[in-house]
Amino acid sequence: GAVVSQHPSWVICKSGTSVKIECRSLDFQATTMFWYRQFPKQSLMLMATSNEGSKATYEQGVEKDKFLINHASLTLSTLTVTSAHPEDSSFYICSARSSSASEKLFFGSGTQLSVL
Amino acid sequence: GENVEQHPSTLSVQEGDSAVIKCTYSDSASNYFPWYKQELGKRPQLIIDIRSNVGEKKDQRIAVTLNKTAKHFSLHITETQPEDSAVYFCAASVTGNQFYFGTGTSLTVIP
Numbered sequence: 001g002a003v004v005s006q007h008p009s010w011v012i013c014k015s016g017t018s019v020k021i022e023c024r025s026l027d028f029q030a031t032t033m034f035w036y037r038q039f040p041k042q043s044l045m046l047m048a049t050s051n052e053g054s055k056a057t058y059e060q061g062v063e064k065d066k067f068l069i070n071h072a073s074l075t076l077s078t079l080t081v082t083s084a085h086p087e088d089s090s091f092y093i094c095s096a097r098s099s100s101a102s103e104k105l106f107f108g109s110g111t112q113l114s115v116l
Numbered sequence: 117g118e119n120v121e122q123h124p125s126t127l128s129v130q131e132g133d134s135a136v137i138k139c140t141y142s143d144s145a146s147n148y149f150p151w152y153k154q155e156l157g158k159r160p161q162l163i164i165d166i167r168s169n170v171g172e173k174k175d176q177r178i179a180v181t182l183n184k185t186a187k188h189f190s191l192h193i194t195e196t197q198p199e200d201s202a203v204y205f206c207a208a209s210v211t212g213n214q215f216y217f218g219t220g221t222s223l224t225v226i227p
Contacts, residue, residue, distance in 0.1 A: 006159075034215070041203075041222065042219070042220070043217050043218065043219045044205065044217045046214065046216075046217075049214055091157075093159065093160075095215075103148050103165075103167075103209075103211055104162065104165070105162070105207075105209075105215055106162070107159040107160045107161075108159060109158065110157070110158070110159055112157070
C-alpha cells in the first residue's frame, strides 16, 4: 500500500512555543490530506481537510489560527500548533488520499505532542 | 453530515472464537466503508473495505457485510488470535469526500 510519513513521532515542548508536524506521501500524490487528533482510547477526531494549493477547511470548534495547516505541494502538508498549551497535548495523526485512487485513505504514524 | 455509530466499545473473546463489530451510518450517499485496525501508539491500518455495490467481502479470517437498506455494516473476525487484539475503527465515506469514523472497539483476545 501507499506510504505516508509523519514527523516527528514524539515532541515535548514548553508552553507558549510552536510545533510543526510534517506529513508526506512518499510514493503517491495526495491532493487531499486530513489532520486528526486522537485522545487516549478515543476515536479519530477530524480537525481539518487540507487540499493542495488552497486553504484548509476546518471542522467546527477547531481554531484555524491555532492550528495552521499548509499544503504547498502534492506530497507535503504541515500542521503547526501555535502557542501550544498543555491542553493541546495529544496524538496528532495525518492521512492522505491518493489523487489516482481517491477511495482509500492512508495514515501517517502519528505525532505524540506533550506540552509542559 | 454523516454520523457513524459503532458497537460495542469493548469486546473480549477467547482465542479461537469469533468477534463481530457493528456500525451504522446515517448518510445514504455514503458508498465506501473501510475498517481500520490500530495498535497502541501506532497508525491505523486498513484491513478490509467494501463498496456499496457489494453485500459481503471476505479476506481470510476477516469479512465485512453491508446492508444498505438498514445502513449498517459489520466486521467479522473468525478464529481469533492474540495478535488480533487492537482497536478497530469503522468509517463511512462518499467517494472523494471526507471520512467519518466510528468511536472504535477495543478487542481483546484472551489466550
